[in-house]
Amino acid sequence: MKRFGAALKRAAPWAAQNADGAIALGLAVIVGVLGILPDELFGGAEVQSQLVSAATLLILALVSTALLRDRMRQAPVEKTITSGALAELPVRLERLEQIETLVTGTRRALDELQLVRVLASPLEIAQAHADARALTSRWSFKGGTGTYLRAVTLPHCVAAARRDKRHLTLRIEIIDPSDAEVCEAYAHYRRSLADTDGTGERWTTERARKESYATVLAAFWHRQRYGLLDIVLGLSATMTTFRWDLSASRVIMTIEDPNRALTALAGTFYYESCDTELRLSLEQARRVPLESYKRVPLSDEPTVEEVQELFQQIGLALPRAYNDHDVVDITRKALRAEDPYEIPRHP
Structure with a gap:
């Protein structure tokens, strides 16, 4: 109970x-x-x-x-x-679509950022440049005076193109050697980082000027010797602390620290942005008339007279204070430049 x-x-x-x-x-x-x-x-x-x-x-x-x-x-x-939840359903669905779009965009951005790698050693940087040069049909450069370009990139790319009998396009932008202010600014910047570079030379206004003249001379010399080579060369009145090397497969951005660089593969947002930046910057630079490369033939070992005549013909006459020794120095830098970032080889 x-x-x-x-x-x-x-x-x-x-x-x-x-x-x-x-x-x-x-x-x-x-x-x-x-x-x-x-x-x-x-x-x-x-x-x-x-x-x-x-x-x-x-x-x-x-x-x-x-x-x-x-x-x-x-x-x-x-x-x-x-009247409440169902009435707000279209707004909520729209918000969900916006969130989905945001998530998709964020995921894509993260995926592309993963392809921007930091190179943390001279060996990695050298290997990245070697991979960039492999079988490339185009190369864009923007930097200071183009020392590494003359020493490594230009001769290696031309040699590979000649071996494969294929076309090669180079787009180069360096500081204007006839502009004393930008040469001094560049030399002062390099001196502030180190007294000398990998070649053992000290950076001065005259050195910056000669290095740029040497890049111009090297461009003409290689253009005369390979008919499938197209070069566009621009001279800038402003300097940059970065160097961009862009090939068909990747872009490499370096600074004066030999242990730091960035690289990204073709097709990424960073690569495409750098490509656009280099194109627009070159369009604003003073153009060197490389189409007149046939007017002054250069010997395998250009003479002082040939070099002086070349710069006179393209409207970039060498300073009157330059003697034969200065012209020979420019020629040496153009055709036998030392790699300032060469990794020492241990016996």
């Missing part, structure tokens, strides 16, 4: 909240009991049948009442959902 009483106490709150359902359930139990009792208890089968029918109608009425009540309870909820 105690358990039955406890069960009734637990069921009482539910029965109070769902009175119609509880009554219907109770009547259904009673109808079931009436249906299985003997007819004699009700004074005949007809009386029993009437009781069952009446109870059944009452149960149906209670069930209908419960359904109507539930409908009334659900109506405000459906109205709230329809």
Whole structure:
């Protein structure tokens, strides 16, 4: 009895909240009991049948009442959902599309950043340049005076193109040797980093000027000797602390620290941005008329007179203070430049 009483106490709150359902359930139990009792208890089968029918109608009425009540309870909820959440659904879907677009763009940017690598040693930088030169059909350079370009990049790229009998395009931008201010600014910058570079020479205004003259001379000398070589050379009135070397496969950005550089493969955002920057910068530079390379033929070992005549013809005359020794120095730098970043070989 105690358990039955406890069960009734637990069921009482539910029965109070769902009175119609509880009554219907109770009547259904009673109808079931009436249906299985003997007819004699009700004074005949007809009386029993009437009781069952009446109870059944009452149960149906209670069930209908419960359904109507539930409908009334659900109506405000459906109205709230329809007027609230569903009304905001297009806005929320639009926000989801924006978030998805942002996530996709971020993932793409991260993927491209992963392809921008930091080179942290002279060996890595040298290998990156070697990989960039391999089978390339074009090369763009922007930097100071182009010392490494003359010593390594230009002769190696021309030799590879000549061996494969293919076309090669070079786009070069260096400081203007006739502009004393930019030569002094570049020399001062290099001296502030180190007294000498890998060649053992000290950077002065005259050295910066001669190095640039040497790059111009080297461009003409190689152009005269390989018919499938196209060179565009520009002289800038401003200096940059960066050097860009861009081939068909990758771009390498170096600074005066031989242990630090950045590289990115072709097709990445960084590569395409550098390519655009180099093109636009070269368009603003003073153009050297390399198309006139046939006017003054240069010997395998150009003479002082040939070099002087060349610079005179292209409107870039050497300073009057230069003597034969200065011209020979420029020629040596043009054709036998020392690699300032060469890695020492141990015996």
